Amino acid sequence: MVEKNIIQFxxxxxxxxxxxxxxxxxxxxxxxxxxxLMDSKQLCQxxxxxxxxxxKLFLSDHRFPKIRVGKKWVFNRKEVQVxxxxxxxxxxxxxGKVNI
Numbered sequence: 001m002v003e004k005n006i007i008q009f010x011x012x013x014x015x016x017x018x019x020x021x022x023x024x025x026x027x028x029x030x031x032x033x034x035x036x037l038m039d040s041k042q043l044c045q046x047x048x049x050x051x052x053x054x055x056k057l058f059l060s061d062h063r064f065p066k067i068r069v070g071k072k073w074v075f076n077r078k079e080v081q082v083x084x085x086x087x088x089x090x091x092x093x094x095x096g097k098v099n100i
Contacts, residue, residue, distance in 0.1 A: 037075065039074060040054070040075075043080065056100055058087075
């Protein structure tokens with residue numbers, strides 16, 4: 001008598017779809033992070049702040065990395081990250097509260 005080993009498996013289509021979409025989202029975020037310049041909308045998203053708040057907190061600071069191209073502001077993503085790291089350290093040293 002010959003025995004046959006049979007392997008059975010099933011796929012959860014919803015779980016597979018969720019895993020796929022998660023990986024696609026990660027890849028898109030990486031592509032977005034690799035771009036050098038971002039516009040004001042992308043900056044708002046990156047910092048989780050509104051544009052008026054960014055204007056009050058950062059645009060008046062001569063150290064903030066900004067470039068005006070016509071009527072549009074653009075920002076170097078890596079320079080903004082360096083600035084924000086320094087800014088948050090300064091805020092923490094001053095007690096951790098920002099008054100707008």
